[in-house]
Amino acid sequence: MTGQRSDARYNYARILAVAEVEVATHGAQASLEQIARTAGVGSATVRRHFPTRKALLEAVFKQRIHALSDLAESLGAEDDSRAALLTWLRELLDYSVAARGLADALSYEPLGDDSAPDSCATVLVEAVAPLLRRAVADECVREDVTVHDLLTVVVGIALATESHPDAAVQAERAFRLSVEGLSPKGT
Known part of the structure; x- marks a missing residue:
């Protein structure tokens, strides 16, 4: 500018x-x-x-996306790598639910190597990758989980709950289910 x-x-x-x-x-x-x-x-x-609509959405979400990137960096110093990863994913989900349109924008933005270097998706992928690598290395997240898997779960939950009267509560419930699984504790 x-x-x-x-x-x-x-x-x-x-x-x-x-x-x-x-x-x-x-x-x-x-x-x-x-x-x-x-x-x-x-x-x-x-x-x-x-x-393009995508260019407008990128500009709208840019500041908060960079704040999420900064959060990921600070969470990298946490002792519990799984908790750090889940904290970051929850923040992304909370923002995706509150800022209607982010999940939509991410759902039609490719999360591959062909994304623009400063796009929302690229910034998010680069932010969460170290948190995931550390959680995998600490053996508290399965080694076959990818950054794209995590972002797909968050985007999917945000899109599925955005029209619900209490979207934040429903999104948190769906997130908890995806993290904890369907089995009762101890089984």
């Missing part, structure tokens, strides 16, 4: 602020036309700053 005219920087900030509210309310399918109207700009201005 450096080198842009002040009105372009203002429009970018205004569009992004409106988009954050619209995405929180309507999820990833928030109307780009409504965002433009509310921001007081034309649709072409929105598309000039954010050529």
